[in-house]
Amino acid sequence: MYKKLFGIVLFAHLIVLGYLGLRTDVSPKLDKNGNSESAFASVPRQSDSSILEDDDDLLEPVKPTLDKPIFIEFDASAPNQLPASIRSDDMGTGILVEIPSGRVLWQKNSKKPVGIASMTKMMTALLAFEDIRIRDEINLQTQVQVTNAAYRIGGSQVWLDPREVFSLEELLISVMVKSANDSAYLVGEFLADGNMSQFITRMNKRAQELNMVSTQFFNAHGLSEKTTDNTSNCEDLARLAHELLQYDQATEWAAMPTYAFRANADEPTRLANHNTLLKTTIGVDGMKTGYTKRAGFCITATCIRNDRRLIAVTTGFTSSKRRDDFTRNLLDWGYTLP
Template identity: 35%
Template sequence: MALFASFAIAPAAMAKENVPAKPATDLAPNARSAILMDADSGTVVFEKNSHTALPPASITKIMTMLLVMEAIDQGRLKMTDKVRTSEYAASMGGSQIFLEPGEEMTVEEMLKGVALASGNDASVALAEKLAGSETEFVRMMNDRAKELGMTETTFVNCNGLPAAGHVSSAHDIAIMSRELLKYEQITKFTGLYQDYLRKDSDKPFWLVNTNKLVRFYHGADGLKTGFTSEAKFCLSATARRDNLRLIAVVMGEPNTKTRNAEVSHLFDYAFAQYTNVQIYKKGDPIGTLKIEKGKVAQLPLTAKRSYSVLLKKGDAGKGLRHELVLNPSVKAPVKSGEPIGKLVVYRGEQVLKEFPVEAPMSVDRAGWWTLFKRATGQLFFAK
């Protein structure tokens, strides 16, 4: 049962979140950096040099796919929209789907080309479709990275081809991977092992996923590989079993075999040790926000995503409680996405996890007549 209180809460609620004890051994000994994260709660299970800025190679395309999925979600783009290939997009080297200048594919087909074949040309074509130019799209990428708190990341292009100053970290990659996974449809692309483009033409193009774990590791359904001579072999991978979805990122691995083996080892460790306990599922009502002097006096709050905590197996669910802690005074105007409080999960008096809660929609300030009617109505009912 959710409890409702102001921000003036007991000191225990302000304590440091409880996180699982890190394993004593290095689970990715050959990686330059690595991280293992619970996708639902964001809890870090293992990390190694996770804040070191390194070239991410084609893992960059996770941010490209994120901006495309956000544009689709916001109605600025449709999966069925046609994307025309420019001379510049067709000129990309490295991994590609061999787009010809002037060739058109749908957004869905281009996404498959990015997700499975790591198409540098398809990435640029999508960037130009969405932002008009790759330069403008890269600006959007960096702006979104800042919004997500990716402090060790600077993007120079949309596909990860070698470029001075183009860097990210395992921690930042896990953050953007977690954000991309909020769009459940993306794993329909990243989880495919093979497909075709230009199926009905005389030159069908066979796509085979560069991430072999989607075929050989139970539960794996994404996300993105990367390789350049400078970055070495990189991977941001995700796998789900039962109620637990994991994100594992490794950077600077010596070869694909070691990369896949160490990611599998990270997954094996977490699936054996942990489980997720759900507090709310996406869409569940979690409370009501009162807004002073707003056109709307109060807003119902629902879970924007699944809220859960990561616990050791055999220890799950014992003594858990949760509390919705809202700002004591929320005054109009309120912007959609504005922080308005947090959901705190306890075991006894110990804080296990805190989730930020944002305003679900914008609310303008009410006019004087609305406020007058509201006040007089309250006085009437008070009698």
């Protein structure tokens, strides 16, 4: 009886296996050369090396990405009139904006594109801060070899020599304090692996991302070219300054009254900050002055009092004293407004 039962079970088992074999078709096949071929050979398969690459990717730490740009939505529906004691007839353009609300307290031709001279360097510094944040291979202590191209840059400078090497931090501080054109060029050149044209493209792309609609860069330092100047308008520059404020070191360095460049040399190069508002105006902690013959004297000034942040951008003055007097009075007046 048991033998009969066992035979029935075995027969049923063979029937099931046969059915499954027909469904899966796992029997060996022969290729055109008579060699056996798996029934799954037609399914594409990754090579062993590609599988290892994918595994490596999974093991890599996730790199931080940049936050979305912070756009200032300017509310200029009812800008205030300056008091008669604050003249604005001898300047080019200007704006006073409250942050983070974006409320415009005052403006004059703030959408008009003008030459911006060394205020250009705010974008150079911003790209450096952003690269340090997201690129594993660089940090503030990364050493940068001075190039012949940087050595040849004129204007305000720290007299870089191709035999010298500086940390990225030293170069950026010289940009923010002294407005060093040679340092600004070298920073841009370094970040773009020697391709300065590529860095300028990045500057303009970042400007578009920040909604700086009237901005165009031709170089990383702001010196006038033969027929062109870096241009922007006051609203755009306020947006740029606001983005730069997201990095604490921007105001920390921009607020330094002096800085000892080449600190380890027998005779360090003492740099004095071009922004005299740091000494004369309460709460000013940045950001960048500028001057060329075509642009005139200009400034983007950041200021904070009692946790209230204002940004003033003023351009087109015929002297640094007149620029500073006007901007100081503008900020003082702005803080009297509710």
